[in-house]
Amino acid sequence: MSRSLRADAQANYNRLLEVAAQVFAREGADTSMKAIAAEAGVGIATLYRRFPTREDLIEATYRSRTDLLCDSASKLLGDLAPVDALRTWMERFVDYMLTKQGMADALPAILATRDGLRLHSxxxxxxxxxxxxxxxxxxxxxxxxxSPSDVLMALGGITLISGHEHQRELATRLISLLLDGLVAHAGAAPPD
Incomplete structure (x- = not known):
C-alpha cells in the first residue's frame, strides 16, 4: 500500500488479508468475497474499497503471506538455534504453500500480469x-x-508430495530427513 492508513483501517486491512489466506487455503480462490468480508467482520464495501477485484485480494494475500514468512526468518534466528530456526521456518513454508495452493487456479495469471511479483517472491x-x-x-x-535454491526446491517437492497425499504430517517427517542432509557431520567427506 502506498499511503498510511488510520489504525482501524490498517487493522481491517490486516484482518482481511489474514482471513483471505485462511479461506483461500480452505476453500480455494473462487470463494465468495462476501464470505471473506463477513468472516473478517467487515462490510463488503470495506473489502472492495481496499481490493477492487478478486485478483487484487489474491495478489495482496500472496504478497503478505510471502513477506510474513520471509520476515520470520531473522526473528526465528534471534530466538532459536540455527537448526531449530530452519526447522520452524520450513514448517511455516509448508503452511505458506498450502495457502498458495488454495489460490493455485488464479495465481499463475496474476503472477504473469503483475510486474515484479514473481521476482519479489x-x-x-x-x-x-x-x-x-x-x-x-x-x-x-x-x-x-x-545451496539455498536446492533447499527451496526440496521444500517445494515436500509440499507437493504431502499436499497431493493430503498428509500434513508427512511434510514434517520429510523436513526432518532434509534437515539431516543439511547438518554438518564431523569427519564426513563432502558429496561429489
Whole structure:
C-alpha cells in the first residue's frame, strides 16, 4: 500500500488479508468475497474499497503471506538455534504453500500480469533461506556446500508430495530427513 492508513483501517486491512489466506487455503480462490468480508467482520464495501477485484485480494494475500514468512526468518534466528530456526521456518513454508495452493487456479495469471511479483517472491524466499543457512554454517551446524535454491526446491517437492497425499504430517517427517542432509557431520567427506 502506498499511503498510511488510520489504525482501524490498517487493522481491517490486516484482518482481511489474514482471513483471505485462511479461506483461500480452505476453500480455494473462487470463494465468495462476501464470505471473506463477513468472516473478517467487515462490510463488503470495506473489502472492495481496499481490493477492487478478486485478483487484487489474491495478489495482496500472496504478497503478505510471502513477506510474513520471509520476515520470520531473522526473528526465528534471534530466538532459536540455527537448526531449530530452519526447522520452524520450513514448517511455516509448508503452511505458506498450502495457502498458495488454495489460490493455485488464479495465481499463475496474476503472477504473469503483475510486474515484479514473481521476482519479489523468489528473491524474498531465497534471501530468507540464505540467512538461515548462513547462520547454521557459521555456527558449524550446517554443511557449507548447501545451496539455498536446492533447499527451496526440496521444500517445494515436500509440499507437493504431502499436499497431493493430503498428509500434513508427512511434510514434517520429510523436513526432518532434509534437515539431516543439511547438518554438518564431523569427519564426513563432502558429496561429489
Amino acid at each position: 523468489r528473491e524474498a524466499l531465497t534471501g530468507a533461506v540464505t540467512g538461515l543457512l548462513a547462520a547454521g554454517t557459521s555456527s558449524g551446524d550446517f554443511r557449507a556446500d548447501v
